[in-house]
Amino acid sequence: MTIDSVRGAPGTTELAEPELVRLLTPEGERVEHPDYPLDLSAEDVRDLYRDLVVVRRIDLEAVALTRQGELGLWASLLGQEAAQIGSGRALSEHDMVFPTYREHGVAWCRDVDPLKLLGLFRGVNHGGWDPAEHGFHLYTIVIGSQQMHATGYAMGVQRDYFGDGATSQGDVNESFVFASVFNAPIVFFCQNNQWAISEPLEKQTRIPLYKRAQGFGFPGIRVDGNDVFACLAVTRKALENARTGQGPTLIEAYTYRMGAHTTTDDPTRYRLKAEEEAWKLKDPIERVKAYLVRGDLADAGFFEKVEDEAKQLAKELREGCRSMPDPEPLSMFDEVYAERHPLMTEEQEQFAAYLASFEEEAK
Numbered sequence: 001m002t003i004d005s006v007r008g009a010p011g012t013t014e015l016a017e018p019e020l021v022r023l024l025t026p027e028g029e030r031v032e033h034p035d036y037p038l039d040l041s042a043e044d045v046r047d048l049y050r051d052l053v054v055v056r057r058i059d060l061e062a063v064a065l066t067r068q069g070e071l072g073l074w075a076s077l078l079g080q081e082a083a084q085i086g087s088g089r090a091l092s093e094h095d096m097v098f099p100t101y102r103e104h105g106v107a108w109c110r111d112v113d114p115l116k117l118l119g120l121f122r123g124v125n126h127g128g129w130d131p132a133e134h135g136f137h138l139y140t141i142v143i144g145s146q147q148m149h150a151t152g153y154a155m156g157v158q159r160d161y162f163g164d165g166a167t168s169q170g171d172v173n174e175s176f177v178f179a180s181v182f183n184a185p186i187v188f189f190c191q192n193n194q195w196a197i198s199e200p201l202e203k204q205t206r207i208p209l210y211k212r213a214q215g216f217g218f219p220g221i222r223v224d225g226n227d228v229f230a231c232l233a234v235t236r237k238a239l240e241n242a243r244t245g246q247g248p249t250l251i252e253a254y255t256y257r258m259g260a261h262t263t264t265d266d267p268t269r270y271r272l273k274a275e276e277e278a279w280k281l282k283d284p285i286e287r288v289k290a291y292l293v294r295g296d297l298a299d300a301g302f303f304e305k306v307e308d309e310a311k312q313l314a315k316e317l318r319e320g321c322r323s324m325p326d327p328e329p330l331s332m333f334d335e336v337y338a339e340r341h342p343l344m345t346e347e348q349e350q351f352a353a354y355l356a357s358f359e360e361e362a363k
């Protein structure tokens with residue numbers, strides 16, 4: 001099956017279901033898959049639901065803060081919550097994650113304070129959290145570079161995130177060769193959200209992305225990226241394989257970017273509303289809610305409590321963002337490298353002279 005048969009020309013709305021691992025239908029019905037048995041208690045499902053709702057709210061708040069001029073930019077995870085929470089909750093404490101710039105849900109699973117995610121986008125720091133403490137590297141905007149970092153980290157690494165667009169980068173393909181040949185303990189987690197800014201998937205590949213893995217010599221699997229259960233089960237198994245010396249796996253989480261690429265993007269210029277509407281029916285949160293309600297696993301009080309918690313967190317985020325101290329301008333050169341770097345010193349001196357020139361003028 002080619003991608004063309006999965007989806008038509010850019011802008012067409014007919015989205016056939018490709019072959020993928022799914023454990024929870026968009027209607028909230030549990031289905032079994034022979035390779036991915038998953039046993040979750042009602043409490044486990046409620047916890048996943050809470051994660052999904054909270055990260056959507058964090059994201060919504062960050063978009064609003066950008067609109068209010070508090071952040072310079074934000075890359076929204078809207079629609080990709082299940083891919084991130086499912087895979088994020090499959091991680092163990094010792095795994096190391098190499099994220100792109102959209103992995104706010106995974107950051108949540110790695111106990112990174114959501115407020116810390118905002119620092120980079122407010123321009124007050126270069127990242128804001130300690131990667132070693134959280135097993136979660138700093139966001140990297142350069143697409144495809146995560147694969148190099150992750151594969152280089154090889155024997156320590158078990159996790160790596162990237163997007164469909166990044167698969168066209170040379171770095172990604174080179175890292176596949178290295179990971180395969182050295183049997184590195186790594187899971188390549190590609191969130192195929194169908195778009196690389198305004199470029200549709202058709203411009204990245206002629207075959208489904210997960211099938212590329214075969215050519216490099218390791219397994220590839222496509223999972224319903226809007227199904228948190230399937231993402232959890234598939235990632236767990238791939239991590240287990242990595243840990244037990246069975247080498248890399250490519251997971252293609254088939255999902256959809258419901259929002260704009262970032263807050264500076266306007267998707268109405270390159271895609272039809274109908275496509276977004278079709279994906280709304282596969283909302284990752286609604287299906288878990290439907291499952292909980294259908295099975296009588298949660299009552300109205302639970303849903304209200306989760307809403308309240310998300311609201312409270314959003315409030316803290318708003319207040320926390322506005323009260324983040326502005327850094328001393330020259331400090332931005334201090335933490336670029338672990339050790340002092342001559343080029344940074346030179347740039348810092350130039351910038352200091354530039355800042356001083358304003359004081360001269362004022363005299």
Ligand SMILES: Cc1ncc(C[n+]2csc(CCOP(=O)(O)OP(=O)(O)O)c2C)c(N)n1
Pocket residue numbers: 102141142143144162163164165166167193195196197257261
């Ligand atoms: C090496 C490099 N080239 C170009 C860019 C500009 N750029 C930023 S995001 C992006 C698209 C990435 O698409 P994808 O990998 O599908 O990830 P998504 O944004 O959809 O999560 C591009 C081309 C970049 N950041 N890095």
Ligand SMILES: [Mg+2]
Pocket residue numbers: 163164165191192193194195196197
């Ligand atoms: Mg993409």
